Amino acid sequence: MKVALFDYGAGNLHSLGKALERGGAAVEVTSNWDRALGADALVLPGVGAFSAAAEALPADRTRVREALESGLPCLGICLGMQLFFDGSDEGEGVGIGLIPGRVRKLDAPVVPHMGWNDVHGAADPLFAGLGGGLAGYYAHSYNCDPDDKSVVIGWTEYAGARIAAAVRYRRSWGVQFHPEKSSRAGLRLVANFLEEVKP
């Protein structure tokens, strides 16, 4: 299965690329949207800031949104998940607009939310074999606030509040934590995504 790993030009894709390869994917790192949308699945990694990544989106957002809505499987990680939404408190720029809602600054005494935290997963293939969740590695200062909470398939508690750890809309999954940094459990989650979406 050919998986496009989108490169916003911001940072480290090595671990994520290897995690996908371990799950059986043939990974192509690309900054070209024709190639990204032509793969069997698209992965939006979690590196950099919202504005810079939003700039890397095609001027015509509907192109990406329609591809995802019509069934191109996608896994968005951290910032990649945030790009599913309309906009972010972090800075200017317009996201893909796949899921109505906004990315908001975390309201907590200690920000960034950095380290390992428990993800309580719903019954979704993404969490197969993980016993209802996992300890995920987080490193973020903003989190997703979907208008319709029913898209949330995983929650994490932080500073007395619940944050959306994972969302799903059709064949697109977003996770706020970094599965590629969440050791064996994270690798399993990546493999689960690939297993679920393989042609």
Place this chain on the structure above:
Amino acid sequence: MSLHPRVVVCLDVRDGRVVKGTRFDGLRDVGDPVKLAARYEAEGADEIVYLDISASKEGRGTLLDLVRRTAEVLFVPLTVGGGVREAADIGPLLRAGADKISVNTAAVSDPSLLTEGARRFGSQCIVISVDAARSPASPGFARGPGWRAFTHGGSVPTGLDAVEWAAEAVRRGAGEVLLTSIDRDGVRGGYDVELTRAVAERVPVPVVASGGAGEAIHLRDAFVDGMASAALVAGILHDGLTTVGALKAALTGWGIDVRRTTAGVAA
């Protein structure tokens, strides 16, 4: 439930190899960082730190290659310290596969490096490394005895109050404080819990306690009394005195909610 207190394993690397011994002389080659890092992940380490002590330019080039090779087999976060002299060094390390970079000397010389790094890459990947030693009261420090910050591997005093400098560095963009007690480093008698707490109470970002780990109870003290988000361990692991698994088992027994890696995948 909230964040799991982290057990962080630090490897000193020079010219692409793990070394052990006194920082500047008597270094012994003890192995391949990539293999050791992967082994510590398997044992349950929550994060790996490479502290590069290469003196030469060639050694620093080796660091990028090492980080690249590590990122391909390591699936827990990797922090790299010692390789950043200026802002331009940050990008290549992150692109090579570091999740965070830590800076000490370069940030003291030019604090705007923290702001620039955070703006371009996000606070979550900029760690301020503070090497602190206790100092007697002196004029200008009305709060009495405190800690002073040092650079160049603990050899050069800055005159800065360590707690205030940590707070300043965080204001400027650092998203985490790696706090090493020079007095305790290598002594294995426990972290400087007072120092750790003083900084943790002062900054709104996670604090990693470092310097002094001798046994599991020291990590407990750093988490509970020092309010540390993470505790760094090095020598006692490399010398084979204990394992990450044994440390975590003891911590779990004391009710510390560390991430567990046994019994399936869910913690």
